[in-house]
Amino acid sequence: MTGADKVFAGNIPAIYQRYMVPMIFDPYAQDLAGRLAVLRPGRVLEMAAGTGVVTRAIAEKLPETEIVATDLNQPMLDTAAELQRGQGKVTFRQADALALPFEDKSFDTVVCQFGVMFFPDKHQGYREAFRVLRPSGAYIFSVWDRISTNEFITVVNAALAARFSDDPPKFMERTPHGYHDVDAIAAAVREAGFSKVSVETVDKVSRANSALDAATGYCQGNPFRNEIEARAPGELQSITEAVASALAEQFGHGPIEGRIRAHVITATR
Template structure:
């Protein structure tokens, strides 16, 4: 995975939170929060928290639980703290999921929404989650299915491949949608010390007011932007237009809907 795949900086946090979160992340955040709340945890750690969509959902359903939200990218945490943590109840900390700055056996649940795909060393990330969990605690996370089962991402990727045929931007297929083999994930979790691994496929519908909103979300609100600008420093708006045209051709002028599919994994420490 190129280093640029994990860079969420500049205007990306704002666009990510404003467009990507309602487009594909909100539904799964609520799902993870419900699953976590059912276990009545007293201390919860979130890794790869981004702009805090899961954190906010947790805060609504966990009552007096301690919630610690971490992310590798400080700009994402800064955005989350500034725009969403008005009560000041959340503990925000910059942290690498592969080297967590917490004592052993500190948390009842560790959550990670669509972050494991970005771990350079998946099993090291799992070992760290296992280390900070209390005995019997749960590691709860989700990963996207292959890109062919996630309509908007697939169309955007194909549109950009046509624009850059010699070196197509593959961020979406390579990283967010590149880690979806449930059997492989279970093997890696068990090798990292987890037991009772359960994988639950969850399908949903992604909705947007227009194809342009989707194109801006993916092309400008994710690290796909870094790939586009590396290939054509002045071509971001043109790439966004091409993605908009492809989405319009496939789904209409809007409002539009597309399939999204992810696997939710729960593993016991």
């Protein structure tokens, strides 16, 4: 992972929240919150909370559960705190998932939706989750499957590869969709000390109000934007519109939808 992969600054958090969250993150946030509702933990640690889509989903289903939502990126947390509006028992705290500022065995459950892929040392992330979990506690996290099983980003990636044929941007392939070997993931989690690990592949439907909305989210609402702007300064909007045309050609005009696929891992301490 490069340093640019971790940059969610400027207006990226707002665009991410407006377009990316409802399009691809909310369906899995609801799924994760449903899993926690079965466990009914008293105290939850969320890592890589971003703009808080999972935080809000858990707080809605489990209003009496104490949630400590953390992220390395303060602008994302600021957006999450603003959106939370005092609902549930939630504390937001900037924290590094590889060096958590919490005592051993202090949480019933740890969750992390689509954040592990960004950790520069994933094994250390697993060890930290294990450390802060109470006995028999669960660590539930999700990772995206390969790009080819996620329809919108497949088209977006192809359109950008055609536009920058000599040096296509690789952020999506390298980071969000670059950590999907479930056997290797499960082995690393067990190595961290977890006694039981299960993996479930979960298909959902991604929806956007328009092809332009989807293109805006992918091209402007995450670090993909940094790679596009580095290759074509001043052309971000025109490139976004070209990507929107490719999406419209594939999925139609007006509201669009496509398949998304992720792996949900549950590890028990």
